[in-house]
Each structure stands twice: as C-alpha cells, then as structure tokens.
Amino acid sequence: MYYDCVVVGSGHAGSCAALSAKEHGCQKVLLVDKCPPDWVGGNGYFTAGAHRTVHTGVDDLLSIMSNVTPEQAKRIDMDPYTREAFIEDVLRLDPERRSNPALVAALVDNSRDALDWLAKKVQVPFILPFHRQAYEVNGRYKFWGGLYTSVEDGGKGLIAAHQKALRNAGVEIWFDCPLLNLVLRDNRIAGLIVRKDNCEVQIETPAVILAAGGFEANPEMRATHLGSGWEKAKVRGTPYNTGDCFSIAQAAGAKLVGDFAGCHSTAWDYNASTLSGERDLTNQYTKSGYPLGLMLNSKGLRFVDEGEDYRNYTYAKFGRQILLQPGGFAFQIWDSKMLSSLRKEEYGDGVVEKVFAETIESLAHKLSTLGLEDEVQFVGTVRTYNEAVTQHRLDNPGVEWDPAVLDGLSTQSSRLSLSPAKSNWALTVNVPPYMAVKVTCGITFTFGGLAIDPESAGVLSESTGKPIPGLFCTGKRNGRGLFYTNYPGGSGLTGGAVFGRKAGLSASKYTAS
Known part of the structure; x- marks a missing residue:
C-alpha cells in the first residue's frame, strides 16, 4: 500500500498540509486520525476561527470578507497591523523573549498570503468579528487587539470548509486509525504503521507530516510537564490529543524544543x-x-x-x-x-x-x-x-x-x-x-513540541540538527520554539496554515525528488 504523502491529524493544520501536498503535485495523499469521524477537526473545531495576520487596514481585508456591507465599511475604525507589531506581540508576551526569531518571521511574513489561500483555495468563509473584536463607540465600529479576522460559525465553519475541500481534492481520510510507529530506512522515512480495523497496517510513503496536536488531553503528561495540579484542568477541545506521537517521533530521532512547561x-x-x-x-x-x-x-x-x-x-x-x-x-x-x-x-x-x-x-x-x-x-x-x-x-x-x-x-x-x-x-x-x-x-494546547526548519517545516534530528528526510510537522504537535508562556490570540490557527502549507509543499518536492 503506497501513498505519496501521509498526514497524521485531521485538524486545521493537518488539513492545510494535505491540501498543500495535493496542490503541489502529490497524487495520492492520505490523512489519518485516531479519532472517530464525529470528532473530525481536532482542536480547530473548538476555536472561534480567529486568524491573526498583517494587513494595511480594513480595505486590505475586505477582499476576503463575506459579512461587511458597504455602509458598515464606512463606519469601521481599524488600524493597520504591521509586520513589526505582529512580531513584537509574539516576543513581548514572554518576559524572557525566548521565541525563535526565524520561526516568528516565517509565521508573520506568510500570514497574509495564508489567509488569501484559505479564502480562495479552501473557501473558508472569513468574516470581520464585529461580535468579538469591535465595540460600537459613537456610531463607529472600533476594532481592537490586532485580531480582525474570524470565520463564519467559528471552528465549525472552518473544519466544514476543510472537509469539503479535502473531498474535492481527492484526499483519502481514515478515521479510528492511530499512528503506531514510523518506518525508517537509511535514516529516512519509508513509511508508517497504523492500526486500522483492529489490525496493524504498514503504509509505504516517502513523506509523513505530523499534525496530531499536543498532549493537553493527557492528564499524566500534563502533570509531568506542566506541574502538579494540571491533571485537574478541563480539556477545552478534543480528547484525542494525548501526546502519543512525541515518543514515536523521538524514536525516529526527532528533536524536542519549546516550552514544555507552558500552555494555552x-x-x-x-x-x-x-x-x-x-x-x-x-x-x-x-x-x-x-x-x-x-x-x-x-x-x-x-x-x-x-x-x-x-x-x-x-x-x-x-x-x-x-x-x-x-x-x-x-x-x-x-x-x-x-x-x-x-x-x-x-x-x-x-x-x-x-x-x-x-x-x-x-x-x-x-x-x-x-x-x-x-x-x-x-x-x-x-x-x-x-x-x-x-x-x-x-x-x-x-x-x-x-x-x-x-x-x-x-x-x-x-x-x-x-x-x-x-x-x-x-x-x-x-x-x-x-x-x-x-x-x-x-487547557487548549501545549507549547512544547518538535523542532522544525522554519522554511521547509522539516523535523530536525536530535543528533545532526538537520531535517530528517521525509518527516515534516505542523500545528500544535510542532513546538517550533514559537510560543513561550503566552501567545497572541489567533496566531495558532495562522501558524497551522502557514506551516501546514510549507509542510505540504516540502513533502511534495521531496516525494518528486
């Protein structure tokens, strides 16, 4: 059984990765998730759909919005959100400013293009969040907090758009299908092993993209990494983000990075x-x-x-x-x-x-x-x-x-x-x-994860510091060294799209080579 690329995780980031791999030349793309079909979408389903992006003002965003009338547009006060402001918002929320500058730059510099891609390629129904990010003051809608882009029906609308796009693109999806192991030959990805219909199934593929979330739904791992008491936190989203893939990726030589003691x-x-x-x-x-x-x-x-x-x-x-x-x-x-x-x-x-x-x-x-x-x-x-x-x-x-x-x-x-x-x-x-x-x-998601190359989204090796051939990562599974202690709202979904697209593009190039 062969696929050009296999994506692990059906959330926003994994869906972006699968669509990007298809778009850039992978003919046979498989997406697997250990959740049942009723839980499709990972934590992306539970969000308000907010995406943080650079922009030059309301006119820049109107081209991808579906809920703004010409009369409303005249009454909106919205400051531009610059590259410098976005970068500083990520950095300043950690008192020690530990975020990897190259990863922050990759997130910010690709944010606006990612939203255009989501609107046009995935048909995500973006809206201006009047109900969440604006107050009406003296007859004017005053937007605040650097976060001006959301999705109609929130995470539900976002994942529905992804599911339709994946079907139209011909991406195959297997649910109730947990990842058991990665297969390496000559220190490069050669396939993976999953459990399907209560049987172990080995899939041949040159490219695997991990997008399976963090360990926020695992009380034992929360207590171990976040500290005593965290086993009592309530899980905001999917119960299937239990951190299984961390040990699997480590066994393949992956390097861990980021704030394992921090979370959203x-x-x-x-x-x-x-x-x-x-x-x-x-x-x-x-x-x-x-x-x-x-x-x-x-x-x-x-x-x-x-x-x-x-x-x-x-x-x-x-x-x-x-x-x-x-x-x-x-x-x-x-x-x-x-x-x-x-x-x-x-x-x-x-x-x-x-x-x-x-x-x-x-x-x-x-x-x-x-x-x-x-x-x-x-x-x-x-x-x-x-x-x-x-x-x-x-x-x-x-x-x-x-x-x-x-x-x-x-x-x-x-x-x-x-x-x-x-x-x-x-x-x-x-x-x-x-x-x-x-x-x-x-608890929404954990910050620690796998180290990646900021340009290719390739998972870095613990021993060499270089990308493991054929292994890529995006989403909350990818610690990235991006967020420490705190994060600016909406940058998680944007990061899933930015690095998901990078992972899909890199996987398609690697498969072709």
Whole structure:
C-alpha cells in the first residue's frame, strides 16, 4: 500500500498540509486520525476561527470578507497591523523573549498570503468579528487587539470548509486509525504503521507530516510537564490529543524544543466537562469578559490585573492563574453597567450558570454555596476596589472609559494603589443588579513540541540538527520554539496554515525528488 504523502491529524493544520501536498503535485495523499469521524477537526473545531495576520487596514481585508456591507465599511475604525507589531506581540508576551526569531518571521511574513489561500483555495468563509473584536463607540465600529479576522460559525465553519475541500481534492481520510510507529530506512522515512480495523497496517510513503496536536488531553503528561495540579484542568477541545506521537517521533530521532512547561489555558466554565469540550457549544464555555469586571478567588481576593492588556494578550495565560488559586476556581463579577456588553455566546441564558443579587453582600452570601470561603473579605475587596477607582477618577478627571483602547482608567492613584492593579477599564462595581459566574482553567494546547526548519517545516534530528528526510510537522504537535508562556490570540490557527502549507509543499518536492 503506497501513498505519496501521509498526514497524521485531521485538524486545521493537518488539513492545510494535505491540501498543500495535493496542490503541489502529490497524487495520492492520505490523512489519518485516531479519532472517530464525529470528532473530525481536532482542536480547530473548538476555536472561534480567529486568524491573526498583517494587513494595511480594513480595505486590505475586505477582499476576503463575506459579512461587511458597504455602509458598515464606512463606519469601521481599524488600524493597520504591521509586520513589526505582529512580531513584537509574539516576543513581548514572554518576559524572557525566548521565541525563535526565524520561526516568528516565517509565521508573520506568510500570514497574509495564508489567509488569501484559505479564502480562495479552501473557501473558508472569513468574516470581520464585529461580535468579538469591535465595540460600537459613537456610531463607529472600533476594532481592537490586532485580531480582525474570524470565520463564519467559528471552528465549525472552518473544519466544514476543510472537509469539503479535502473531498474535492481527492484526499483519502481514515478515521479510528492511530499512528503506531514510523518506518525508517537509511535514516529516512519509508513509511508508517497504523492500526486500522483492529489490525496493524504498514503504509509505504516517502513523506509523513505530523499534525496530531499536543498532549493537553493527557492528564499524566500534563502533570509531568506542566506541574502538579494540571491533571485537574478541563480539556477545552478534543480528547484525542494525548501526546502519543512525541515518543514515536523521538524514536525516529526527532528533536524536542519549546516550552514544555507552558500552555494555552483560559478562563473556562466551571461546570463544563472535564475530559473534553462539547461539540455543540465548542468555544462558548470560554469566559473572557473579565476585562469588564473583576475576578476573585475563593478567599475573596483579586489575583490578576484584569485590565493588564487587551483580552487577546491575556486570556491564554489567565487560565493558569485561576488553576493556581485555592480550589482551582474563581468568580467573575460585574454590575449592571457591564452586563449588556458581555458576549451572549459566552454568558447567555442556558450557556452558563449565573448568580444575581441586589447587593454585594447578598452576592457574596449566594456564592458561599458555590465555594466562596470568606464573604467578609469578598465584600471588602470590592469596596476597596471601588474606592481606588473613585480616587483615580478624582486625580484624572479627563480620562474617559473606552473598551476599544487601553484607556488608562485604573486603580492606582495618589492616595490608594491596589496590588494587583487594574490598569485599564476600571469602573466602579456599584450599580445593582450584580452578576457572578464561577470559572476554572480550560487547557487548549501545549507549547512544547518538535523542532522544525522554519522554511521547509522539516523535523530536525536530535543528533545532526538537520531535517530528517521525509518527516515534516505542523500545528500544535510542532513546538517550533514559537510560543513561550503566552501567545497572541489567533496566531495558532495562522501558524497551522502557514506551516501546514510549507509542510505540504516540502513533502511534495521531496516525494518528486
């Protein structure tokens, strides 16, 4: 049984790789995944579909958008997102700036072309995310946070487009088909062994592309690499990303790289399933409204700066901070001023358990049945926060609240400064009714993975530092040395497309040679 190229993993990155291999000359392309057909799409299915890309402004993006009317276009305020800004956003989110510069440059420099390819080749229905990345201020749609491109119906729409494109391209797909081993001859890929229909099947192929995700759904590996307590985190996406391929790739000589102690983790619904996400609600269990309110732990204390930066640059690290709190959970709270600004897909009726009260004291009392241990401290924390906000406003009467910019409204003043501060969007929480939801840590993907060449996406050998002939990698399986500690929202899907295309092109060239 022979194929020109075999891709392992049916998610966004693997689909991009398979389509790219087909596009560039591979006649017989096989995609295998250990998940059943009902779980196609990996973690890409559970995303909001956001792709981060360089662009010169709204006119540059309109050519690939399907949801913007001419009238809406006239009312959009959107700053260009430059190469320099994208690169700096990746680098600055790790205090030690450890990201590999060549890999960051490859991601950024190919980002815009990747979106054009997805729109035209894959027919991905891109939209401007008015509901996620814009606030309407004085009749203008003000986009913020460097992230302006999403997909209609989120990850569901993205994977549906991929599945249709794969069928049209003639890519064969085997589900319920885990990778067991790689076959090497003369230190180069000669095939792979999979389990299909309860039998071991050896496939001959000169090119294998690994795109099977990280180890985020493996509690033991999480505890080993991320640390004690991480076995309790809730899995946001597929339960099939269990890290199996790391030992298989290492046995073939692959080099590991990146932040194995780091991951993408976010504020997640406390009542969500622990072992996997839900295919119906997907990304709706995310609870990202904290910049508009406060987060308090079970002791009644704040523990992060909710307004440190745009949500796009903090949400992927705050899950870790929630997990570190007593009991591994926290409460998000708002007053009535902010309730209409919370995203309905995350905080709507029937999506999350909401607790309402007419006073902070009664809210604290109700939350005591959900794990709040210190009602008095909870009330005191909110009162002190309100005092700090009021004093800052007295010191800075000209500063206006604006959720679309880093507005500088904070808790720091000449008389009272909080630790942690709330650095932006700090409004008093004092107008009833008050609302609270209980959140925990949802893990999305792990940062450590396989080292690759930034141009070919070839997997590097531990012994030689050079690409292993015939072995390529993309997606979250590919640690790349790209993200450490944190990451800018939307760059994961973009990276899957950029390096997936590179892997497919390189595999086709290698097969032809």
